[in-house]
Amino acid sequence: MSHHIVEVQDLKHTYPDNTAAVRGISFRIHHGESVAVVGANGAGKSTLLLHLNGYLTPQSGTVRIGDFPLTRETVKDIRRTVGMIFQDPDDQLFMPTVYEDVAFGPLNLGLPAEEVEQRVQQALSRTGVEHLSERPPYKLSGGEKRAVAIATVLAMSPDILVMDEPTSNLDPRSRRSLIELLAGFHHTKIIATHDLDMVMDLCERTIVIHEGRITADGPTAAIFSDDQLLRRSHLEQPLRMQVCPVCSKR
């Protein structure tokens, strides 16, 4: 077993309409690392994420998750290892009640009833939403939906959490409690986002993607202080690193 839990090598992907979304990406992620993937819209973040849970299989290059190279045969094991949290929780919460939704994964794993029950309870209490268990998803607030979506993934006991814009559409308070929740997890985390302030709180490492290629990969602090690099990648420094408009200090 390698000590890299995620290893992507020279990954390329072109969509049927000839859009080259990913044009040769390589990186390695260690156990327990928390990595942000940032880039402008259309930079290739989503396509990359779709490879990490096996929705897309590599056209060229390789993706290794844990012990397995990603192929059609290993897709099932890989999905067990990688928990994917979607941008729109409405897509992830498709069952009639919160409980049903969290139980969906464990039931598919073929676990016995008591184990399913236990996993659901654990996942719900971990995200602090036990009290919502019998509620239908459309009656939840944005923050609650997000927490439940995370619970549905935790119930599968994944090693890696992959998140697409976890803080989008959240009010400031829900955003803050989400960040605190995520900070408490010891999973390997890969977060694709535009919320660079959150990245500063959660990720020690950042990968910048621009037009399907990696333009930078390194410690978050170093990358965010390189204003030129961020501008080239159609990004800007997180607010708290920008010059204060009132006192002109950092």
Next chain:
Amino acid sequence: MAKIESAFVDLSYLDTLAAGDSVVHRLDPRVKVVTTAIFLLCVVSFDKYAIAAMLPFALFLIVIMGLGGVPASFVLKKLAITSPFAVMIGIFNPIFDQHIVLHLGPLAVTGGWLSFLSIILRFCLTVTAMLVLIATTGFNAVCMALERLGVPKIFAVQMLMLYRYIFVLVEEGQRMHRARALRAFGRRGLDMKTFAHLVGQLLLRTIDRGQRIHLAMLCRGFDGTIRIRQQLRITGRDIGTLLLSAIVLIAMRQLNLALLLGQLLTDSLP
């Protein structure tokens, strides 16, 4: 548009009611579905002039509404909204059926008026029964019960998913419709081209959403079969309730209780 919007308000209100807790709520959903079916069959099989004989069924509903905490105001409001249709159809009867069937003092009552009243009564009974079932059980539990009663699982799942996403998509449709209305400057109605654009756009978003949901399902080990935790457990109390209500309903159907009561009263009078 207004009709559907208000219908959706009712939809979520029914959900709120269904989340309550009462003797009726605690019954196994299957018992309630079967009882409702018996109820509807009984009412629908009355002949067209039946009025008095149907009244005990109203009593039955009222008792259940009381036990289940279904507010009469909601049911009455709903009946009032939907009744114009019943009246519209029923009103033909007095016109076409002018056969005099009884005299109430100086008043000659035609068969048409009797059957008209009967229609209104049936309408109230069947609509209320449906509402009471949903309000004390919830649509989701009704679907689960139907699945257990032999409806193909994939169809039950289909209804569950449809219900889940009605709320999401209607909101999405409303947003798009509103955005268009804001730029229409009072012009009402959509020409076909704009309509196709609006609905087509909504359709594309829906298809994308379908794909994302599928992906979310795959991520959690979906293999083509939806597994739902089955928590329905029928107890002796449930079976007892079912038998009791079935007996009561069939007795009400077979015996004209109102008539018997009437006879009892008239006989006891000197």
Next chain:
Amino acid sequence: MHMADALLSPAIGGTMWAATATGIAVCAKKVQKDLDDSKIPLMGVLGAFIFAAQMINFTIPATGSSGHLGGGMILAILLGPCAAFLTIASVLTVQAMFFADGGLLALGCNIFNLGVFPCFIAYPFIYRPIVGSTPNPTRIAIGATLGGIIGLQLGALGVVFETYLSGISELPLKAFLSAMLPIHLGIGLVEGLVTTAVVTFVWKARPEILQYSALSRPLGNLGLRKVLIGLGVAAVVTGGALSWFASSFPDGLEWSMAKTSGKEELEAPASGIYHLLAGIQEKTAFLPDYGFKNSGEEAAASEGTAPSWPAVDTGTTTAGLVGGGLTLALAVVIGLLFRRRKQTL
């Protein structure tokens, strides 16, 4: 276009229920066996889409009145027959339950009329042969418009025959047909045009969606025949059995009701609540009952007497059998059509 309970005898209603239930069972099996499990969530959201789309009204060209999407053809085009049938059935069921649209007894008829015809006739025999595997706007327009018209004409025919065979309406078949078919020609044309417009929009924006649904052949030869034969057999068996108990109340007023409802549908296709209620009006009496007896007038008692139970009336038994036979004949014709199509391919 929703069938009204009012015009329906329990025998025909039950027959159509059995046919529809069989259809659902067969289609459920088929969809479950289908390898493409991405259909399952897609069916769910598309069902919800129909509700959302029906909120949006458009102006019918040259009339000034407004209409909305029915959606049967669109579902068939996007999902294929079996999945579309299940989706339509779920939409109609939710409408019947929450919006009192249609009616419970008539639900069987409605699913049959609005589901079977677009999914198993208009789509496979009209739209698909015309559009083929390489859609283009002209083909889509012709296929969807013809499909829409023919689907609704057959649906209207279904309503007419279900009403006629129920024996409750006294309306002469010819008069009924001449009222229903032209009206539904109009509705079908509008539905066809809307379907064309929406499908063309989808094709222009994302051609791969239609290409993809053209590639997958969710309905094998066996599947369609199985569905139709199943429907036919179920219809005949239950039709015969139920008619045995059925007796009818001939009453001459419903036909005008039918006419009204037909016209009403043109203006407001969604406003079907009255059907439910209406239905209740003319039900077979399973038991003699004198509802008004206790109002004090014993003299009136004999007036409303229903035939005693069970009414072994050769007339209604015939009606049920004819209904079943008709469906079976339809199944055979479709089977033959399908065979011919297969040979020519």
